Amino acid sequence: MSMTNIEVIQNYIRACDDGWLQGWHERNGGNLTYRLTTKEVVQCRPFMNAQAGEWVDIGVKADNLAGEYFLSTGSGKYFRNVILAPQDNICLVEISAQGDAYRIVWGLEKGGRPTSEFPTHFMNHSVRKTATDGAARVIYHAHPANLIALTYVLPLTSRDFSRVLWKSATECPVVFPGGVGVVPWMVPGGSEIALATCELMKEFEAAVWSHHGLFVSGNDFDLTFGLMHTIEKAAQIYVLAMSMGQGIRQTIEDDDLRAIARDFSVTIREEFLD
Ligand code: 2HA
Numbered sequence: 001m002s003m004t005n006i007e008v009i010q011n012y013i014r015a016c017d018d019g020w021l022q023g024w025h026e027r028n029g030g031n032l033t034y035r036l037t038t039k040e041v042v043q044c045r046p047f048m049n050a051q052a053g054e055w056v057d058i059g060v061k062a063d064n065l066a067g068e069y070f071l072s073t074g075s076g077k078y079f080r081n082v083i084l085a086p087q088d089n090i091c092l093v094e095i096s097a098q099g100d101a102y103r104i105v106w107g108l109e110k111g112g113r114p115t116s117e118f119p120t121h122f123m124n125h126s127v128r129k130t131a132t133d134g135a136a137r138v139i140y141h142a143h144p145a146n147l148i149a150l151t152y153v154l155p156l157t158s159r160d161f162s163r164v165l166w167k168s169a170t171e172c173p174v175v176f177p178g179g180v181g182v183v184p185w186m187v188p189g190g191s192e193i194a195l196a197t198c199e200l201m202k203e204f205e206a207a208v209w210s211h212h213g214l215f216v217s218g219n220d221f222d223l224t225f226g227l228m229h230t231i232e233k234a235a236q237i238y239v240l241a242m243s244m245g246q247g248i249r250q251t252i253e254d255d256d257l258r259a260i261a262r263d264f265s266v267t268i269r270e271e272f273l274d
């Protein structure tokens, strides 16, 4: 028995590999973090390092994440390599009692630190934990090509993106009735993109990073990965339809979206409908 046999670690590794297999993680692109349950921390504890790493200042503070444990991909590490050598490419970190620092308690055995987007993930975990009464545990960032392509041709507004994606596949208004937020182009890894994303994640489960990728949150790996997958597939359908050159001849109308929402008992963001 070792850390990598534990179910939650296995599920985390699978999520990374599934993203790689989708083609969303060229080179070191993307990052995944997961907030462990108390039970999972107990399961992992026997396999944590005898000597924890040094405390490292996160640069931001979240009172509601004090003492929590997170799995994170490593900065500069490749999703491709997670399944081959998880102990060298991911880590488990403990958050300080002040909610402002982390220390590595397992993983990244050849050195390294959590993802460059860790402060962004951390702040967004804090926002989503509050927004969902503690249910949200996963934050996932990937570089899905069709969605990124749309950021070159659609107006960069949450309304425009939500409408195009909802109308590109009938499941979309059911899977993300709240729509998607859109962040303008910003330097990745910095506090500006972290704050802009946090503002959107108070209301949305997904934020498009213009000319960069997609940032999503969910309660478990299936839901979070499924959200990324559904949004990217909708973007792909729109790209395919537009690529046929004649434009959109017929689509799902606004009242059709309302009908789906009614029958599936979800609340669609009415302000985005005509
Ligand atoms: O981790 O995707 O946004 C590499 C990135 C940064």
Ligand code: ZN
Pocket (backbone or CB within 6 Å): 029, 030, 141, 142, 143, 188, 212, 213
């Ligand atoms: Zn990225």
